[in-house]
Amino acid sequence: MKPRHYISVFLIFFCLINSTWAQQEFPADLENPKMFDQNKEKPHATLLPFKNIAEVLDNNWQGSTYYQSLNGTWKFNWVRNPADRPGDFYKPEYKVSDWDDIPVPSNWELQGYGIPIYVNIPYEWTRDPQPPKVPHDYNPVGSYRRKFTLPEGWKDRQVFIHFGAVKSAMYIWINGQKVGFSQGSKTPAEWDITHYLNPEGENVLAVQVYRWSDGSYLECQDFWRISGIERDVYLFSTPDIHIRDFFALADLDETYINGKLNVTTEIKQYDPELKAKNYFLDIKLFDENMKLLFEEEKPIELNNEQTTIRVFEKDIKNPKKWTAETPALYSLVLQIKDTNKN
Structure with missing residues (x-):
């Protein structure tokens, strides 16, 4: 009986390990040159809706009725290895109360997570580049969470989220639902999140950022190599x-x-x-x-x-x-x- 008992325990333990590991597999999107965005809005001129001509002529984005900043303090988790990233952190019931706080926008290396790297023309992660491959072991991942509610008057309107810059690649979820993916770390990324929202209550925004992706090969320039949500994050609302x-x-x-x-x-x-x-x-x-x-x-x-x-x-x-x-x-x-x- 004892050998059977041990075998059963081993099999259960083996299945649990494999189940957990399957959730933390390295994202194939990070090494797929054909996959640089998902569900993103097309690029457009720099613009923002205003409620009336008085707001327009004042030309103050923060003063627009249809603008809401999401800058500020977010909950934050950082790991060195993508396999160690939290798997279900985007679900509203996932507890992040024991996570660190981080200002957004910021670079996480300047907040004490990882090391800022300066090089001019070499790739900072290898001297033997094999594009589109990027590191699977040391490739830091930052997971971000925050909550928000919509302003009054936005209920029957379209709502978009704007990220000014995120380096190097990111996934986004709203209320536990995957919204999309983006690379191109120095260009804005926007998504229509209207149908993911709870218009009258609290919403949970989750973002996961990877330090290196295949897009990093095109971003090898003479500057500091740093990561994170680097520019403003905000919501804006439009009519139908x-x-x-x-x-x-x-x-x-x-x-x-x-x-x-x-x-x-x-x-x-x-x-x-x-x-x-x-x-x-x-x-x-x-x-x-x-x-x-x-x-x-x-x-x-x-x-x-x-x-x-x-x-x-x-x-x-x-x-x-x-x-x-x-x-x-x-x-x-x-x-x-x-x-x-x-």
């Missing part, structure tokens, strides 16, 4: 139809006297029923003293696609030209309005 992207070209005609303004907007709709309504693109141009120079409205023809491109052109008579001695900065304001001017 909004200006997702724009490009404004301010040019001069062949006489170099009069101006030519060309504005291309990408308008995104999230509700298919919106195409039955009438919307207008309102364009305003202000001079350097915030004097209104012109305002025009152009109809938006929504179609079955989620995205509509609208191009606007306007001649500007003898605008003030920018020079280093006499700078003249104009302000362009874009709005979407319905027939009730809302």
